[in-house]
Amino acid sequence: MNLVIIDPSKDAVTSRGVTLSDRRFIHIRDVHQVVQGDVLKVGLLNGLLGLASVEHIDEESVSLTWAELSQCSPQPLPVTVILALPRPKMLKRVLQTLASMGVKDIWLIHSYRVDKSYWSTPILNENSLYEQMLLGLEQSGDTNLPTIHIRKRFKPFVEDELPALVEGKRAYVAHPYQALPCPPSELLPTVLAVGPEGGFIPYEVEKLNAAGLSSLSLGQRILKVETAVPVLLSRLFPVI
Template identity: 60%
Template sequence: MNLILLFDEDFIAPDRVRLHDRRLTHMLEVHKPEVGEQLRVGLLNGAIGLGRVLSLSAHEAELQVELDREPPAPLPLTLILALPRPKMLKRTLQTVATMGVKELWLINSYRVDKSYWSSPLLSEQSIREHLLLGLEQAGDTHLPEVHLRKRFKPFVEDELPAICTGKRALLAHPYNASPCPAPADEPTVLAVGPEGGFIQYEVEKMLEAGLSPIHLGPRILRVETAVPVLLAKLFPLPT
């Protein structure tokens, strides 16, 4: 946890917060601050700054906070991802939040097992929890927006063309594709398939919606590896 995320309900005064939950546990076990020390803090969907420890016990911590800076800039990216298996979904949610993705669409595909859609990890609370972990790691505060689409064809035909309008629209696909383009700080749509990739029908529907296929070379990567590699190659490093 490189940033302690604060919520509106933590505030007991305009510049003072009280913490009782896992954030307190993390402070005690990892940061181990003394009274008077400062820690990095940020208000969810708001500014970041420093929190000075006023009091600390096994049951609660009280911090005086000053939020005076903007969080890191988001990636200008809409990420469309075939729903990963549950174990991979947890890591992927944290990774995309850490890397600055602010809009994520989880969609169905022929190779997505139907049971994945019944996973408790898709509950609003669980998704939020893993996104928060990613934000804390990155020192960010702005929570990504996640959309779930259980039907592939209606999404690709009715929603995807509008999502792609005016953007660099790319489909990560290892076959009959162009090399990954050079980094560019421009609005982008990126679609990434499931393990085994999108089937040919799905690829054709995405091409019809306006996406262009790209590849990362001859090696076939797992989704959890391909996503951060693609983001690192498609966007310039922040200054």
């Protein structure tokens, strides 16, 4: 945890500081091993970053006092990521990666090769998604929470919503067959679709192409979703 994120809607925040007793406290106590007077990097969720000093710490909680809150979060990537729902264990890792890399607009969609049982995972409940986003933000030192949209039907999403998302942007679907090589990196508004393990089926690729997404290849090697996502983002954008 490189940044202690404080959520004013959930934490007991005062004008002087905040007291924590959850997993953040345990990490501060056991990993950072702070003592009274130490300084930690903190940030208000969707707000400014800065410093806070440890006023008190014991076996139950840590009290932090604001020292300075004046720094803005890193610039977000101008990208919308559309992700065919991965299996639950991978989903947690991918969501944290997206949040840590500055992605703020995430769409989880269904596709033919997504097992229907994946949609019943408790990871998709609001609190769990919130926790995965926070873990990614804490890693990268960002406070701006991504937005996650869930669409359980492929065709209505692609036909009714995707064209508006694509309009005026460069748009790609990661698909290694009959595809263009990855273009030079540019900080441009982008839509990026990544399929499930095994990829989108031909019908889905055709629908995505028809909606304005060009097929994109990283080369001959077939990567796992959790590997392909950061590779694609780092290839498409010059600044992460």
